[in-house]
Amino acid sequence: MSLMDKVKELLAPDEGETVLYDYECQECETTFTSSEEQESVTCDNCGSTDLEEVGRMYAGGGGGAPG
Numbered sequence: 001m002s003l004m005d006k007v008k009e010l011l012a013p014d015e016g017e018t019v020l021y022d023y024e025c026q027e028c029e030t031t032f033t034s035s036e037e038q039e040s041v042t043c044d045n046c047g048s049t050d051l052e053e054v055g056r057m058y059a060g061g062g063g064g065a066p067g
């Protein structure tokens with residue numbers, strides 16, 4: 001693989017990659033994991049939308065987590 005191919009691969013989003021977000025509910029302090037982005041997710045426990053993202057994980061694709 002050439003360097004340019006490698007750069008292109010890094011820049012292009014991998015459609016096979018799933019992002020899992022860890023959220024903490026600010027209402028009831030439940031933490032849960034969702035593949036939805038924050039604006040479209042509600043608390044698993046109480047239904048609140050007052051959530052804070054506390055972490056994220058990349059599943060599928062490849063390359064591992066940066067940093």
Ligand SMILES: [Zn+2]
Nearest residue numbers: 025028043046
């Ligand atoms: Zn809650």
